[in-house]
Amino acid sequence: xxxxxxKKVLPKLNLIPILDSVFIFIFFLLxxxxxxxxxxxxxxxxxxxxxxVPHKKNPLNLTANITKEGIVLTTGLQDKVYRKIAMxxxxxxxxxxxxxxxxxxxxxxAKHKKESSIVFKPDRKVKYKDIIALMDAARxxxxxxxxxxxxxxxxxxx
Numbered sequence: 001x002x003x004x005x006x007k008k009v010l011p012k013l014n015l016i017p018i019l020d021s022v023f024i025f026i027f028f029l030l031x032x033x034x035x036x037x038x039x040x041x042x043x044x045x046x047x048x049x050x051x052x053v054p055h056k057k058n059p060l061n062l063t064a065n066i067t068k069e070g071i072v073l074t075t076g077l078q079d080k081v082y083r084k085i086a087m088x089x090x091x092x093x094x095x096x097x098x099x100x101x102x103x104x105x106x107x108x109x110a111k112h113k114k115e116s117s118i119v120f121k122p123d124r125k126v127k128y129k130d131i132i133a134l135m136d137a138a139r140x141x142x143x144x145x146x147x148x149x150x151x152x153x154x155x156x157x158x
Contacts, residue, residue: 117151
């Protein structure tokens, strides 16, 4: 004898409450996120010329390599080391010697009066405020009319 089995009817899944809760969750996440402010350094892009002006044999190509140990100023296409400026100690903290950096730039500017560009190569661990202080020093004292290197460019962070 055969036993009659009842077929189980699967109820239809109601997705509306699940979708409502997902949208409420997304809305909650959007309202609770903190948006991060990004800061930009205002620099001018180097100009590109397409004239037939002959290039200098030995361009200055002044570069400031900024690391946690100090600043290394290099010149020329082969990155010849001009001067190393070690960190200065103030109290128990080490800071960049901005005064010595500026004096060195005045020396270089006296020899190369027509040059107006400097390239910064900061290390990844250098603080933003230190880069800004060095960049301001590289531009000179415009209040007293002593301009140094007004065209500041950056290389990608290492």
